[in-house]
Amino acid sequence: MQLEKKLEKLSIYYLENPLDRKFPEIIKSELGIEINAKYGTIPLIHPILVAPGQLTREKGQIERIKKAGYSGCILKSVVGEDEKGDCSMIEYRKKMTFLKTVYEKEDKEGTQPIIVWNGRADTRNLKEYLEFAQTVFPYQNDDFFISISILCHLPTPKEEFKKEEWIYTTKKLYEIGYKIFEIDFCPGLKNEKELIEKENVLRWYREIPEIIKSVSEEILVYPKLMNFDFGIDFQIKMVEETIKGKADGITIGNRFFKQEINSAWGGRELKERNIQVIKEVKKISENFPISGTGGIYTGRDVFDYIKAGADNVQILSYILGKVKKEFLKKKGDKFEKTLYELFFNPEHGFLKLLVSGLAPEKS
Numbered sequence: 572m573q574l575e576k577k578l579e580k581l582s583i584y585y586l587e588n589p590l591d592r593k594f595p596e597i598i599k600s601e602l603g604i605e606i607n608a609k610y611g612t613i614p615l616i617h618p619i620l621v622a623p624g625q626l627t628r629e630k631g632q633i634e635r636i637k638k639a640g641y642s643g644c645i646l647k648s649v650v651g652e653d654e655k656g657d658c659s660m661i662e663y664r665k666k667m668t669f670l671k672t673v674y675e676k677e678d679k680e681g682t683q684p685i686i687v688w689n690g691r692a693d694t695r696n697l698k699e700y701l702e703f704a705q706t707v708f709p710y711q712n713d714d715f716f717i718s719i720s721i722l723c724h725l726p727t728p729k730e731e732f733k734k735e736e737w738i739y740t741t742k743k744l745y746e747i748g749y750k751i752f753e754i755d756f757c758p759g760l761k762n763e764k765e766l767i768e769k770e771n772v773l774r775w776y777r778e779i780p781e782i783i784k785s786v787s788e789e790i791l792v793y794p795k796l797m798n799f800d801f802g803i804d805f806q807i808k809m810v811e812e813t814i815k816g817k818a819d820g821i822t823i824g825n826r827f828f829k830q831e832i833n834s835a836w837g838g839r840e841l842k843e844r845n846i847q848v849i850k851e852v853k854k855i856s857e858n859f860p861i862s863g864t865g866g867i868y869t870g871r872d873v874f875d876y877i878k879a880g881a882d883n884v885q886i887l888s889y890i891l892g893k894v895k896k897e898f899l900k901k902k903g904d905k906f907e908k909t910l911y912e913l914f915f916n917p918e919h920g921f922l923k924l925l926v927s928g929l930a931p932e933k934s
């Protein structure tokens with residue numbers, strides 16, 4: 572049977588049945604296509620993860636993400652503390668007072684939700700966050716990836732790092748078993764004129780990975796790239812500095828801050844910016860691991876990120892926001908419906924593109 576026909580049969584099957592954790596194996600045996608991927612040195616069953624945010628801060632969500640068939644997730648960013656409980660970034664625990672979905676004018680069908688909100692990192696203190704991290708740790712295994720996202724003290728140009736915050740928080744999470752840490756350089760920071768000075772930002776990207784990694788050699792660090800308007804050269808400079816600082820990879824990149832609406836923004840524009848940066852990073856360091864995130868709403872978007880050089884992708888707004896057009900899959904929850912669209916949509920699903928011979932070359 573032709574591959575297209577076999578894919579069509581599988582797509583019909585999964586319309587009715589859950590994707591679960593075995594579908595990548597079925598795809599391999601039925602279509603001969605391997606969709607496995609990596610996060611740094613860690614194998615993933617496929618390249619689609621759930622990004623850190625409002626969908627990764629409760630046990631029930633992590634359970635549902637795993638059940639739906641996502642390859643893993645990054646937990647909502649913890650705002651760290653030192654041993655005495657001091658927390659210099661405490662305002663990043665601010666509770667949100669609004670969150671809404673908006674659409675670009677061109678998005679007539681409402682299939683590409685963008686989230687506008689005024690929240691920040693996780694609102695819990697370290698003790699509460701550690702309890703959460705402990706509870707969800709057992710979900711992590713060979714076929715389900717979980718990592719941490721962390722934000723601790725970021726010095727102004729005149730200050731030194733309060734290293735104890737970074738070290739104590741990392742140590743506590745490492746003791747639970749977590750070994751992979753993204754650094755959440757969140758878009759809201761861009762608003763803080765005192766902190767955002769080019770040399771100072773470069774110092775963060777260079778020095779924080781080493782501080783975190785001083786806790787254990789086993790730890791892998793992925794800083795998340797902030798999206799500034801300083802131009803592509805500065806975006807690449809941040810990556811270069813973090814490579815110097817012994818980061819193990821980079822997540823490209825966080826949403827960009829829009830002053831007019833006092834919120835971060837994403838969508839198509841974010842995807843385009845990120846893909847441009849990923850291609851440039853590949854030129855300066857071909858093997859530096861990259862996780863891509865931003866403006867992913869279809870399998871084609873996943874495909875574009877991977878083709879540009881990302882090893883995997885992280886998605887949030889497509890799952891969290893309101894998608895006005897009905898999903899093809901009627902059964903299951905939103906995690907299941909979105910993952911089905913991303914892989915099996917007959918026009919722009921990731922598998923359709925692979926089967927049509929547009930496959931990215933496997934290294």
Ligand SMILES: Cc1cc2nc3c(=O)[nH]c(=O)nc-3n(C[C@H](O)[C@H](O)[C@H](O)COP(=O)(O)O)c2cc1C
Pocket residue numbers: 622623624625647648686688691692693720754755756795824825826837838841864865866867885886887888889
């Ligand atoms: C409501 C909301 C909360 C978020 N919280 C976090 C967070 O805690 N840590 C983090 O690193 N990124 C956070 N992000 C950024 C997302 O992880 C993601 O990288 C970004 O939204 C781009 O992906 P998307 O276009 O699929 O949403 C958040 C984004 C949104 C919209």
